Amino acid sequence: MYVSDCLSVNNSGHLTIGGVDTTELATEFGTPLYVMDEDKIRQNCREFVQSIKESCGGNGLALYASKAMCCRQMCRICAEEGMGLDVVSGGELYTALSVGFPAERIYFHGNNKSKDELIMAVENGVGRIVVDNYSELEMLEEVAASSNKKAAVMLRIKPGVEAHTHEFIKTGQIDSKFGFALETGEAMEAVREVQKNGSLELVGVHCHIGSQIFDTDPFTHAAEIMLGFMADIKRETGAELSELNLGGGFGIKYNENDMPPAFSEYMDRVSKTIDESCIRLGLKTPFILIEPGRSIVGAAGITLYTVGAVKKIPGIRTYVSVDGGMFDNPRYILYQSKYEFVCANRASEPRGDTVTVAGKCCESGDLLGEGVKLQHVKPDDILAVLSTGAYNFSMASGYNRNKRPPVVMVSGGKAKLVVRGDSYDDIIKNDI
């Protein structure tokens, strides 16, 4: 009935997540509130782990892209579910290490890592450093040499495939801040540079072609290009790299028209392409890594708000204002992202009104949705925005000195707080 199968409506006509009444959650924890279904998250992790087992015969690892939603509990869940982790900052790395996430299963990304971040990664024995550019390469050589450690490196490559939700472009990706270009020979030069250095070990190559992708063709196409490059490396340098990381980007359902394929379908098609290409190119099948972020947490999360002012502008539109906004979900103002909305305490009533949902920030563009189909709401109703588990909490800000909302996870019909919300003291705690 809704975009996410962890949602339902109970006998009181209230929206539930993981079987828990969302209006009770709003009363207990206050609003705005991020709520995530931990059982659903674990199920998603298991589907990726399983699809690697089935499609690649276990010769691979699914890394959770923690940028989608990073907190200590998410790191614990991923560790317990046998996932690896993609981190992209010292902060994400610190969070993972703080719960004892196995460092060898952490992959460190980023197009502008600082020296301090590289030192932190090398000293803590992070599994792979995914090197993005020459400056980083130089810095990493120095860091590894002075700490007397050998750093295992993957190179981020621009495969020339840029995927959007419904289409993909096969050329013209040279203009990207991420990675080494293939066409100019830059990528091959970087390979030789790493191979020359005794403190670095080149284990593989990485690419990431986009996000919220429904089509499997761009993934198989990128895999072919990357394997072609691995074959070039073998021919030109004699080295056969053992790992291929194909990044994340698997689409989720935000609206009823979104039809993402099952995770297993991506893995199935990609691994078939990999096997065929390897035979054709005379390569051993590499260890395959994928980096799902949104698809692990996106549809497992919702955000609850309390409705405040309802402003009807005759002949124009009705603004329904809520107690959150772009500070907890900047995706509408950034990408005009479309969500499904439900009045949590009137979930069994028809969604007969068309409204604009506005946030409380001092900015006209601070909206959560326009042309939103919604029940007839009144002040103090609870509004739920669905599929907000990815890139909402992680992209939240303190704009207008609003308090960042807490995060609650539900599991086995019970709710637990996993991230406390800000207090006013938190807001001023770093001010001098």
Ligand code: LLP
């Ligand atoms: N790996 C790399 C190297 C990435 O850059 C990303 C996402 C992922 C994996 C995970 O992609 P996913 O499976 O989540 O699509 N803030 C935007 C999304 C930015 C994605 C950035 N990179 C949004 O809210 O839609």
